[in-house]
Amino acid sequence: MAQEHTGRILIVESDPTLQSELEGHLSSIGHLVETAPDGFTALELLERSMPDVILVELDLEGMDGFEFLQQARALLPSASFIAMAESGSTDTAVKALECGADRLLTRPIRPDALVLVVERSLDKPLHARDAMDARAEAAASLPTTRLDHIVGAHPAMQRLFNRMLQAAKSRSTVLIQGETGTGKELVAKAVHEHSLRSEGPLVRLNCAALAESVLESELFGHEKGAFTGALTRRRGRFEQADGGTLFLDELSEMPLSVQVKLLRFLQERELERVGGNETVSVNVRVVAATNRDLRTLVDDGKFREDLYFRLKVVVLEVPPLRARPSDIPLLADHFLRLYAEENGKQVDGFTPRAREALVGYPWPGNVRELQHAIEQAVVLCEQDLISTEDLPIEPPDREAEPLSLLVPGVTLAEVERYTIMKTLEAVGGSPTRAAAILGISKRTIHYRLEEWGVAKRDSSTDEK
Ligand SMILES: Nc1ncnc2c1ncn2[C@@H]1O[C@H](COP(=O)(O)OP(=O)(O)OP(=O)(O)O)[C@@H](O)[C@H]1O
Ligand SMILES: [Mg+2]
Numbered sequence: 001m002a003q004e005h006t007g008r009i010l011i012v013e014s015d016p017t018l019q020s021e022l023e024g025h026l027s028s029i030g031h032l033v034e035t036a037p038d039g040f041t042a043l044e045l046l047e048r049s050m051p052d053v054i055l056v057e058l059d060l061e062g063m064d065g066f067e068f069l070q071q072a073r074a075l076l077p078s079a080s081f082i083a084m085a086e087s088g089s090t091d092t093a094v095k096a097l098e099c100g101a102d103r104l105l106t107r108p109i110r111p112d113a114l115v116l117v118v119e120r121s122l123d124k125p126l127h128a129r130d131a132m133d134a135r136a137e138a139a140a141s142l143p144t145t146r147l148d149h150i151v152g153a154h155p156a157m158q159r160l161f162n163r164m165l166q167a168a169k170s171r172s173t174v175l176i177q178g179e180t181g182t183g184k185e186l187v188a189k190a191v192h193e194h195s196l197r198s199e200g201p202l203v204r205l206n207c208a209a210l211a212e213s214v215l216e217s218e219l220f221g222h223e224k225g226a227f228t229g230a231l232t233r234r235r236g237r238f239e240q241a242d243g244g245t246l247f248l249d250e251l252s253e254m255p256l257s258v259q260v261k262l263l264r265f266l267q268e269r270e271l272e273r274v275g276g277n278e279t280v281s282v283n284v285r286v287v288a289a290t291n292r293d294l295r296t297l298v299d300d301g302k303f304r305e306d307l308y309f310r311l312k313v314v315v316l317e318v319p320p321l322r323a324r325p326s327d328i329p330l331l332a333d334h335f336l337r338l339y340a341e342e343n344g345k346q347v348d349g350f351t352p353r354a355r356e357a358l359v360g361y362p363w364p365g366n367v368r369e370l371q372h373a374i375e376q377a378v379v380l381c382e383q384d385l386i387s388t389e390d391l392p393i394e395p396p397d398r399e400a401e402p403l404s405l406l407v408p409g410v411t412l413a414e415v416e417r418y419t420i421m422k423t424l425e426a427v428g429g430s431p432t433r434a435a436a437i438l439g440i441s442k443r444t445i446h447y448r449l450e451e452w453g454v455a456k457r458d459s460s461t462d463e464k
Contacts, residue, residue, distance in 0.1 A: 040063060075312070218276045243284075
Protein backbone atom coordinates (compact mmCIF):
# COMPACT_ATOMS: atom_id res chain seq x y z
CA MET A 1 0.00 0.00 0.00
CA ALA A 2 1.40 3.37 -0.93
CA GLN A 3 2.20 5.72 1.92
CA GLU A 4 0.16 8.87 2.13
CA HIS A 5 1.82 11.88 0.50
CA THR A 6 4.04 9.60 -1.53
CA GLY A 7 3.91 10.50 -5.16
CA ARG A 8 5.48 9.16 -8.29
CA ILE A 9 7.62 11.91 -9.70
CA LEU A 10 9.45 12.10 -12.99
CA ILE A 11 12.25 14.63 -13.40
CA VAL A 12 13.25 15.54 -16.95
CA GLU A 13 16.54 17.39 -16.61
CA SER A 14 19.65 17.18 -18.77
CA ASP A 15 22.14 18.56 -16.24
CA PRO A 16 23.24 15.61 -14.04
CA THR A 17 24.07 17.84 -11.05
CA LEU A 18 20.73 19.62 -11.04
CA GLN A 19 19.00 16.32 -11.69
CA SER A 20 20.51 14.59 -8.67
CA GLU A 21 19.86 17.62 -6.44
CA LEU A 22 16.17 17.61 -7.30
CA GLU A 23 15.99 13.86 -6.99
CA GLY A 24 17.70 14.00 -3.59
CA HIS A 25 15.27 16.52 -2.13
CA LEU A 26 12.19 14.71 -3.35
CA SER A 27 13.18 11.17 -2.49
CA SER A 28 14.32 12.25 0.98
CA ILE A 29 10.71 13.08 1.81
CA GLY A 30 9.41 9.76 0.58
CA HIS A 31 8.50 10.28 -3.06
CA LEU A 32 9.29 7.68 -5.69
CA VAL A 33 11.49 9.54 -8.14
CA GLU A 34 12.57 8.64 -11.65
CA THR A 35 14.72 10.73 -13.93
CA ALA A 36 15.23 11.19 -17.64
CA PRO A 37 17.92 13.26 -19.40
CA ASP A 38 15.81 14.06 -22.47
CA GLY A 39 12.27 14.20 -23.79
CA PHE A 40 12.34 10.95 -25.75
CA THR A 41 13.47 8.88 -22.77
CA ALA A 42 10.94 10.70 -20.63
CA LEU A 43 8.04 9.87 -22.97
CA GLU A 44 8.96 6.20 -22.84
CA LEU A 45 9.14 6.24 -19.05
CA LEU A 46 5.88 8.11 -18.84
CA GLU A 47 3.88 5.38 -20.50
CA ARG A 48 5.39 2.73 -18.30
CA SER A 49 5.36 4.34 -14.88
CA MET A 50 2.52 6.85 -15.16
CA PRO A 51 3.93 9.45 -12.76
CA ASP A 52 1.66 11.80 -10.82
CA VAL A 53 3.94 14.79 -11.22
CA ILE A 54 6.42 15.61 -13.96
CA LEU A 55 9.09 18.27 -13.56
CA VAL A 56 10.55 19.39 -16.85
CA GLU A 57 13.42 21.59 -17.93
CA LEU A 58 12.47 23.74 -20.92
CA ASP A 59 15.66 23.95 -22.99
CA LEU A 60 16.22 20.25 -23.49
CA GLU A 61 18.31 18.97 -26.39
CA GLY A 62 16.46 17.26 -29.25
CA MET A 63 12.80 17.49 -28.35
CA ASP A 64 12.52 20.69 -26.38
CA GLY A 65 10.54 21.06 -23.17
CA PHE A 66 7.58 22.65 -24.93
CA GLU A 67 7.14 19.85 -27.38
CA PHE A 68 7.62 17.36 -24.58
CA LEU A 69 4.90 19.09 -22.57
CA GLN A 70 2.45 18.87 -25.45
CA GLN A 71 3.11 15.23 -26.16
CA ALA A 72 3.22 14.19 -22.52
CA ARG A 73 0.05 16.09 -21.71
CA ALA A 74 -1.79 14.15 -24.42
CA LEU A 75 -0.47 10.89 -23.02
CA LEU A 76 -1.20 11.58 -19.38
CA PRO A 77 -3.88 14.25 -19.21
CA SER A 78 -4.47 13.84 -15.49
CA ALA A 79 -0.84 14.23 -14.38
CA SER A 80 0.58 17.51 -13.09
CA PHE A 81 3.28 19.21 -15.09
CA ILE A 82 5.75 21.62 -13.55
CA ALA A 83 7.96 23.59 -15.92
CA MET A 84 11.31 24.74 -14.60
CA ALA A 85 11.94 28.16 -16.16
CA GLU A 86 14.83 30.59 -15.88
CA SER A 87 13.85 33.55 -13.76
CA GLY A 88 12.89 36.64 -15.73
CA SER A 89 11.95 34.82 -18.92
CA THR A 90 8.29 35.72 -19.03
CA ASP A 91 7.78 34.67 -22.65
CA THR A 92 9.12 31.22 -21.94
CA ALA A 93 6.91 30.88 -18.90
CA VAL A 94 3.80 31.86 -20.83
CA LYS A 95 4.67 29.48 -23.63
CA ALA A 96 5.19 26.66 -21.12
CA LEU A 97 1.71 27.26 -19.70
CA GLU A 98 0.25 27.31 -23.19
CA CYS A 99 1.92 24.01 -23.93
CA GLY A 100 0.28 22.37 -20.97
CA ALA A 101 2.34 23.14 -17.85
CA ASP A 102 0.23 23.50 -14.71
CA ARG A 103 2.78 25.30 -12.62
CA LEU A 104 6.13 27.00 -12.92
CA LEU A 105 9.22 26.87 -10.78
CA THR A 106 11.84 29.51 -11.40
CA ARG A 107 15.51 28.75 -11.13
CA PRO A 108 17.44 28.66 -8.96
CA ILE A 109 14.94 26.36 -7.26
CA ARG A 110 14.77 26.60 -3.49
CA PRO A 111 14.20 23.22 -1.81
CA ASP A 112 11.22 24.49 0.23
CA ALA A 113 9.56 25.89 -2.89
CA LEU A 114 10.19 22.61 -4.70
CA VAL A 115 8.59 20.55 -1.96
CA LEU A 116 5.60 22.87 -1.67
CA VAL A 117 4.88 22.99 -5.39
CA VAL A 118 5.22 19.22 -5.72
CA GLU A 119 2.93 18.58 -2.73
CA ARG A 120 0.31 20.91 -4.18
CA SER A 121 0.61 19.25 -7.56
CA LEU A 122 0.01 15.86 -5.99
CA ASP A 123 -3.43 17.05 -4.99
CA LYS A 124 -4.11 18.01 -8.56
CA PRO A 125 -5.67 14.86 -9.95
CA LEU A 126 -8.70 15.66 -7.78
CA HIS A 127 -8.77 19.29 -8.85
CA ALA A 128 -8.32 18.29 -12.45
CA ARG A 129 -11.42 16.14 -12.34
CA ASP A 130 -13.41 18.91 -10.68
CA ALA A 131 -12.27 21.34 -13.31
CA MET A 132 -13.14 18.91 -16.06
CA ASP A 133 -16.58 18.23 -14.62
CA ALA A 134 -17.15 21.95 -14.19
CA ARG A 135 -16.17 22.58 -17.78
CA ALA A 136 -18.37 19.74 -18.98
CA GLU A 137 -21.24 21.15 -16.94
CA ALA A 138 -20.71 24.59 -18.35
CA ALA A 139 -20.67 23.10 -21.83
CA ALA A 140 -23.74 20.97 -21.12
CA SER A 141 -25.66 23.99 -19.95
CA LEU A 142 -25.12 25.65 -23.31
CA PRO A 143 -28.42 25.81 -25.20
CA THR A 144 -26.86 23.96 -28.12
CA THR A 145 -27.02 20.19 -28.46
CA ARG A 146 -25.02 20.12 -31.64
CA LEU A 147 -22.00 21.55 -33.33
CA ASP A 148 -22.36 21.93 -37.08
CA HIS A 149 -23.94 18.64 -38.12
CA ILE A 150 -22.75 16.77 -35.06
CA VAL A 151 -25.55 16.07 -32.61
CA GLY A 152 -24.32 15.52 -29.05
CA ALA A 153 -25.44 16.81 -25.67
CA HIS A 154 -23.71 14.18 -23.53
CA PRO A 155 -20.84 15.63 -21.46
CA ALA A 156 -18.40 13.37 -23.32
CA MET A 157 -19.47 14.97 -26.60
CA GLN A 158 -19.40 18.47 -25.15
CA ARG A 159 -15.83 17.79 -24.04
CA LEU A 160 -15.06 16.57 -27.53
CA PHE A 161 -16.52 19.76 -29.04
CA ASN A 162 -14.33 21.86 -26.76
CA ARG A 163 -11.21 19.94 -27.62
CA MET A 164 -12.13 19.98 -31.27
CA LEU A 165 -12.48 23.75 -31.36
CA GLN A 166 -9.17 24.17 -29.53
CA ALA A 167 -7.44 21.74 -31.89
CA ALA A 168 -8.97 23.43 -34.92
CA LYS A 169 -7.31 26.74 -34.07
CA SER A 170 -3.87 25.20 -33.60
CA ARG A 171 -1.55 24.24 -36.44
CA SER A 172 -0.99 20.72 -35.14
CA THR A 173 -1.70 17.53 -36.97
CA VAL A 174 -4.87 15.99 -35.53
CA LEU A 175 -5.60 12.30 -35.07
CA ILE A 176 -9.25 11.30 -34.73
CA GLN A 177 -9.85 7.93 -33.11
CA GLY A 178 -13.07 6.07 -32.54
CA GLU A 179 -15.00 2.97 -33.42
CA THR A 180 -16.68 2.61 -36.80
CA GLY A 181 -19.69 4.85 -37.33
CA THR A 182 -18.99 7.21 -34.43
CA GLY A 183 -18.75 10.29 -36.63
CA LYS A 184 -15.02 10.70 -37.24
CA GLU A 185 -15.56 12.10 -40.69
CA LEU A 186 -17.95 14.74 -39.35
CA VAL A 187 -15.34 15.66 -36.74
CA ALA A 188 -12.65 15.97 -39.43
CA LYS A 189 -14.87 18.33 -41.43
CA ALA A 190 -15.62 20.41 -38.36
CA VAL A 191 -11.91 20.72 -37.56
CA HIS A 192 -11.36 22.13 -41.03
CA GLU A 193 -14.37 24.46 -40.89
CA HIS A 194 -13.32 25.95 -37.58
CA SER A 195 -9.67 26.34 -38.49
CA LEU A 196 -8.02 29.46 -39.83
CA ARG A 197 -7.72 27.68 -43.17
CA SER A 198 -11.45 27.08 -43.59
CA GLU A 199 -11.40 29.17 -46.78
CA GLY A 200 -8.88 26.74 -48.24
CA PRO A 201 -9.66 23.30 -49.70
CA LEU A 202 -10.55 20.20 -47.68
CA VAL A 203 -9.20 17.21 -49.57
CA ARG A 204 -10.04 13.67 -48.45
CA LEU A 205 -8.24 10.47 -49.24
CA ASN A 206 -9.22 7.03 -48.01
CA CYS A 207 -5.98 5.12 -47.46
CA ALA A 208 -7.79 1.77 -47.55
CA ALA A 209 -9.20 2.32 -51.00
CA LEU A 210 -6.01 2.36 -53.07
CA ALA A 211 -3.17 -0.06 -53.74
CA GLU A 212 0.25 0.87 -52.32
CA SER A 213 1.79 2.19 -55.56
CA VAL A 214 -1.31 4.17 -56.52
CA LEU A 215 -1.70 5.62 -53.03
CA GLU A 216 1.79 7.06 -53.09
CA SER A 217 1.38 8.90 -56.38
CA GLU A 218 -2.16 9.91 -55.47
CA LEU A 219 -0.84 11.59 -52.34
CA PHE A 220 2.43 13.03 -53.54
CA GLY A 221 1.80 13.34 -57.27
CA HIS A 222 4.17 12.18 -59.97
CA GLU A 223 6.41 13.52 -62.70
CA LYS A 224 5.88 12.79 -66.34
CA GLY A 225 7.33 9.36 -67.15
CA ALA A 226 7.64 8.33 -63.47
CA PHE A 227 6.05 5.01 -64.37
CA THR A 228 4.33 3.42 -67.36
CA GLY A 229 1.22 5.40 -67.99
CA ALA A 230 2.47 8.60 -66.32
CA LEU A 231 2.03 10.65 -69.47
CA THR A 232 1.97 14.02 -67.77
CA ARG A 233 3.07 15.50 -64.49
CA ARG A 234 0.30 15.24 -61.91
CA ARG A 235 -0.20 17.14 -58.66
CA GLY A 236 -1.00 14.91 -55.71
CA ARG A 237 -3.57 15.42 -52.98
CA PHE A 238 -1.04 17.24 -50.83
CA GLU A 239 -0.57 19.88 -53.50
CA GLN A 240 -4.32 20.03 -54.11
CA ALA A 241 -4.83 20.70 -50.42
CA ASP A 242 -2.31 23.59 -50.36
CA GLY A 243 -3.62 26.29 -48.04
CA GLY A 244 -6.16 23.91 -46.56
CA THR A 245 -6.59 20.53 -44.91
CA LEU A 246 -5.77 17.02 -46.06
CA PHE A 247 -8.00 14.42 -44.42
CA LEU A 248 -6.38 10.98 -44.41
CA ASP A 249 -9.13 8.52 -43.63
CA GLU A 250 -8.43 4.96 -42.45
CA LEU A 251 -4.84 5.89 -41.79
CA SER A 252 -4.10 2.49 -40.23
CA GLU A 253 -4.27 1.03 -43.74
CA MET A 254 -1.46 3.19 -45.06
CA PRO A 255 1.48 0.97 -46.10
CA LEU A 256 4.77 1.40 -44.24
CA SER A 257 6.54 2.77 -47.34
CA VAL A 258 4.01 5.60 -47.63
CA GLN A 259 4.12 6.20 -43.87
CA VAL A 260 7.80 7.12 -44.23
CA LYS A 261 6.94 9.82 -46.74
CA LEU A 262 4.09 11.10 -44.62
CA LEU A 263 6.36 11.37 -41.59
CA ARG A 264 8.93 13.27 -43.64
CA PHE A 265 6.24 15.70 -44.74
CA LEU A 266 5.01 16.22 -41.17
CA GLN A 267 8.56 16.96 -40.04
CA GLU A 268 9.76 19.13 -42.91
CA ARG A 269 6.56 20.27 -44.62
CA GLU A 270 8.13 19.26 -47.90
CA LEU A 271 7.67 16.44 -50.36
CA GLU A 272 8.92 15.06 -53.64
CA ARG A 273 6.66 13.82 -56.40
CA VAL A 274 7.08 10.19 -57.44
CA GLY A 275 9.86 9.99 -60.02
CA GLY A 276 11.07 13.52 -59.32
CA ASN A 277 13.90 15.24 -57.47
CA GLU A 278 12.33 18.63 -57.08
CA THR A 279 11.34 19.47 -53.53
CA VAL A 280 7.87 20.94 -53.22
CA SER A 281 6.78 22.94 -50.20
CA VAL A 282 3.11 22.98 -49.37
CA ASN A 283 1.12 24.51 -46.56
CA VAL A 284 -1.19 21.70 -45.53
CA ARG A 285 -2.66 20.68 -42.21
CA VAL A 286 -3.10 16.94 -41.92
CA VAL A 287 -6.10 15.47 -40.12
CA ALA A 288 -6.12 11.66 -39.91
CA ALA A 289 -8.75 9.22 -38.74
CA THR A 290 -8.63 5.59 -37.70
CA ASN A 291 -10.97 3.08 -36.11
CA ARG A 292 -8.12 0.75 -35.18
CA ASP A 293 -5.83 1.00 -32.19
CA LEU A 294 -2.58 2.36 -33.65
CA ARG A 295 -0.59 1.37 -30.55
CA THR A 296 -1.44 -2.29 -31.19
CA LEU A 297 -0.48 -1.89 -34.84
CA VAL A 298 2.85 -0.38 -33.76
CA ASP A 299 3.44 -3.39 -31.52
CA ASP A 300 2.65 -5.68 -34.45
CA GLY A 301 5.09 -3.83 -36.71
CA LYS A 302 2.34 -2.57 -39.02
CA PHE A 303 2.58 1.07 -38.11
CA ARG A 304 5.72 3.18 -37.63
CA GLU A 305 6.28 4.13 -34.03
CA ASP A 306 7.87 7.50 -34.89
CA LEU A 307 4.84 8.42 -36.99
CA TYR A 308 2.55 7.28 -34.20
CA PHE A 309 4.30 9.56 -31.71
CA ARG A 310 4.14 12.42 -34.16
CA LEU A 311 0.40 11.92 -34.66
CA LYS A 312 -0.70 11.43 -31.13
CA VAL A 313 0.14 14.92 -29.92
CA VAL A 314 -3.43 16.03 -30.57
CA VAL A 315 -5.89 13.15 -30.40
CA LEU A 316 -9.64 13.55 -30.60
CA GLU A 317 -11.32 10.44 -29.26
CA VAL A 318 -14.91 10.06 -30.44
CA PRO A 319 -16.79 8.01 -27.83
CA PRO A 320 -18.91 5.04 -28.93
CA LEU A 321 -22.68 5.56 -28.83
CA ARG A 322 -23.18 3.13 -25.93
CA ALA A 323 -20.97 5.40 -23.81
CA ARG A 324 -23.37 8.33 -24.33
CA PRO A 325 -26.85 6.77 -24.07
CA SER A 326 -28.51 10.13 -23.43
CA ASP A 327 -27.63 11.11 -27.00
CA ILE A 328 -29.57 8.17 -28.47
CA PRO A 329 -33.03 9.80 -28.27
CA LEU A 330 -31.63 13.08 -29.61
CA LEU A 331 -30.02 11.37 -32.58
CA ALA A 332 -33.09 9.22 -33.16
CA ASP A 333 -35.31 12.32 -33.32
CA HIS A 334 -32.81 14.03 -35.59
CA PHE A 335 -32.79 11.14 -38.07
CA LEU A 336 -36.54 10.70 -37.79
CA ARG A 337 -37.13 14.28 -38.93
CA LEU A 338 -34.57 13.90 -41.68
CA TYR A 339 -36.00 10.72 -43.17
CA ALA A 340 -39.65 11.63 -42.62
CA GLU A 341 -39.04 14.74 -44.70
CA GLU A 342 -37.01 12.88 -47.35
CA ASN A 343 -39.71 10.25 -47.72
CA GLY A 344 -42.59 12.69 -47.49
CA LYS A 345 -44.05 10.74 -44.56
CA GLN A 346 -45.91 12.00 -41.54
CA VAL A 347 -44.14 10.28 -38.64
CA ASP A 348 -44.25 12.14 -35.34
CA GLY A 349 -42.06 10.15 -33.01
CA PHE A 350 -41.56 6.87 -31.17
CA THR A 351 -43.73 4.82 -28.86
CA PRO A 352 -42.35 4.72 -25.30
CA ARG A 353 -41.32 1.08 -25.75
CA ALA A 354 -39.52 1.83 -28.99
CA ARG A 355 -37.65 4.65 -27.32
CA GLU A 356 -36.67 2.33 -24.48
CA ALA A 357 -35.49 -0.32 -26.93
CA LEU A 358 -33.35 2.24 -28.74
CA VAL A 359 -31.65 3.36 -25.55
CA GLY A 360 -31.15 -0.22 -24.32
CA TYR A 361 -29.53 -1.49 -27.50
CA PRO A 362 -25.67 -1.50 -27.52
CA TRP A 363 -25.24 -0.13 -31.09
CA PRO A 364 -22.05 -1.91 -32.15
CA GLY A 365 -22.19 0.03 -35.44
CA ASN A 366 -22.67 3.28 -33.50
CA VAL A 367 -24.40 6.30 -35.04
CA ARG A 368 -24.29 4.86 -38.54
CA GLU A 369 -26.24 1.81 -37.39
CA LEU A 370 -28.76 4.00 -35.58
CA GLN A 371 -29.14 6.17 -38.65
CA HIS A 372 -29.88 3.15 -40.85
CA ALA A 373 -32.27 1.70 -38.28
CA ILE A 374 -34.29 4.90 -38.17
CA GLU A 375 -34.30 5.25 -41.94
CA GLN A 376 -35.66 1.73 -42.27
CA ALA A 377 -38.23 2.31 -39.51
CA VAL A 378 -39.49 5.50 -41.14
CA VAL A 379 -39.92 3.70 -44.46
CA LEU A 380 -41.72 0.71 -42.89
CA CYS A 381 -43.82 2.55 -40.36
CA GLU A 382 -47.55 2.65 -41.02
CA GLN A 383 -48.64 4.59 -37.95
CA ASP A 384 -47.71 8.05 -36.85
CA LEU A 385 -45.39 6.67 -34.16
CA ILE A 386 -42.53 4.24 -34.73
CA SER A 387 -43.01 1.08 -32.66
CA THR A 388 -40.58 -1.71 -31.70
CA GLU A 389 -41.85 -3.81 -34.62
CA ASP A 390 -40.61 -1.20 -37.08
CA LEU A 391 -37.13 -1.23 -35.61
CA PRO A 392 -34.54 -3.65 -36.97
CA ILE A 393 -33.01 -4.31 -33.54
CA GLU A 394 -33.32 -7.11 -31.04
CA PRO A 395 -34.37 -6.14 -27.51
CA PRO A 396 -31.45 -6.72 -25.12
CA ASP A 397 -31.20 -10.28 -23.86
CA ARG A 398 -31.13 -9.86 -20.09
CA GLU A 399 -30.62 -13.59 -19.48
CA ALA A 400 -27.34 -13.56 -21.34
CA GLU A 401 -25.98 -10.88 -19.04
CA PRO A 402 -23.74 -12.74 -16.59
CA LEU A 403 -23.24 -9.79 -14.30
CA SER A 404 -26.41 -8.07 -13.30
CA LEU A 405 -26.99 -5.37 -10.78
CA LEU A 406 -29.86 -5.42 -8.34
CA VAL A 407 -30.78 -1.96 -7.18
CA PRO A 408 -31.35 -1.59 -4.25
CA GLY A 409 -29.10 -4.34 -3.06
CA VAL A 410 -25.69 -3.65 -4.55
CA THR A 411 -22.88 -1.63 -3.05
CA LEU A 412 -21.37 1.31 -4.84
CA ALA A 413 -18.09 -0.61 -5.01
CA GLU A 414 -19.85 -3.36 -6.95
CA VAL A 415 -21.32 -0.84 -9.34
CA GLU A 416 -17.85 0.62 -9.88
CA ARG A 417 -16.33 -2.76 -10.52
CA TYR A 418 -19.13 -3.76 -12.85
CA THR A 419 -18.88 -0.52 -14.80
CA ILE A 420 -15.11 -0.64 -15.18
CA MET A 421 -15.07 -4.31 -16.18
CA LYS A 422 -17.88 -3.91 -18.71
CA THR A 423 -16.25 -0.86 -20.24
CA LEU A 424 -12.90 -2.62 -20.51
CA GLU A 425 -14.60 -5.57 -22.14
CA ALA A 426 -16.36 -3.33 -24.63
CA VAL A 427 -13.12 -1.64 -25.73
CA GLY A 428 -11.14 -4.83 -26.08
CA GLY A 429 -9.31 -4.36 -22.77
CA SER A 430 -7.61 -1.03 -23.53
CA PRO A 431 -7.32 0.96 -20.27
CA THR A 432 -6.71 4.16 -22.26
CA ARG A 433 -10.00 3.91 -24.10
CA ALA A 434 -11.90 2.72 -21.06
CA ALA A 435 -10.53 5.67 -19.07
CA ALA A 436 -11.63 8.10 -21.78
CA ILE A 437 -15.16 6.72 -21.76
CA LEU A 438 -15.43 6.60 -17.98
CA GLY A 439 -13.95 10.05 -17.49
CA ILE A 440 -11.30 8.80 -15.07
CA SER A 441 -7.55 8.44 -15.33
CA LYS A 442 -5.91 5.35 -16.72
CA ARG A 443 -4.08 5.14 -13.45
CA THR A 444 -7.32 4.72 -11.51
CA ILE A 445 -8.17 1.75 -13.69
CA HIS A 446 -4.78 0.19 -13.06
CA TYR A 447 -5.08 0.72 -9.32
CA ARG A 448 -8.52 -0.84 -9.25
CA LEU A 449 -7.51 -3.87 -11.32
CA GLU A 450 -4.58 -4.38 -9.01
CA GLU A 451 -6.84 -4.07 -5.99
CA TRP A 452 -9.23 -6.69 -7.38
CA GLY A 453 -6.33 -8.93 -8.33
CA VAL A 454 -7.50 -8.88 -11.93
CA ALA A 455 -4.21 -7.82 -13.44
CA LYS A 456 -0.75 -7.06 -12.21
CA ARG A 457 0.22 -3.44 -12.40
CA ASP A 458 2.26 -4.04 -15.45
CA SER A 459 2.32 -1.83 -18.48
CA SER A 460 2.67 -4.81 -20.77
CA THR A 461 -0.99 -5.62 -20.12
CA ASP A 462 -1.97 -2.21 -21.41
CA GLU A 463 -3.43 -1.62 -24.83
CA LYS A 464 -3.71 -5.29 -25.58
N1 LIG B 1 -23.04 12.95 -33.68
C1 LIG B 1 -23.64 12.77 -34.88
N2 LIG B 1 -24.68 13.54 -35.25
C2 LIG B 1 -25.28 13.36 -36.44
N3 LIG B 1 -24.92 12.44 -37.34
C3 LIG B 1 -23.89 11.64 -37.03
C4 LIG B 1 -23.18 11.79 -35.79
N4 LIG B 1 -22.20 10.86 -35.76
C5 LIG B 1 -22.26 10.20 -36.92
N5 LIG B 1 -23.27 10.65 -37.70
C6 LIG B 1 -23.65 10.11 -39.00
O1 LIG B 1 -23.37 8.72 -38.97
C7 LIG B 1 -22.75 8.28 -40.17
C8 LIG B 1 -21.39 7.71 -39.87
O2 LIG B 1 -20.51 8.75 -39.49
P1 LIG B 1 -19.00 8.84 -40.04
O3 LIG B 1 -18.96 8.44 -41.47
O4 LIG B 1 -18.45 10.18 -39.70
O5 LIG B 1 -18.37 7.69 -39.15
P2 LIG B 1 -16.86 7.22 -39.04
O6 LIG B 1 -16.48 7.36 -37.62
O7 LIG B 1 -16.03 7.94 -40.06
O8 LIG B 1 -16.95 5.67 -39.37
P3 LIG B 1 -15.88 4.67 -40.09
O9 LIG B 1 -14.80 4.40 -39.10
O10 LIG B 1 -16.69 3.44 -40.37
O11 LIG B 1 -15.41 5.38 -41.32
C9 LIG B 1 -22.71 9.49 -41.08
O12 LIG B 1 -23.83 9.45 -41.94
C10 LIG B 1 -22.80 10.66 -40.15
O13 LIG B 1 -23.39 11.77 -40.78
MG1 LIG C 1 -15.12 7.28 -41.79
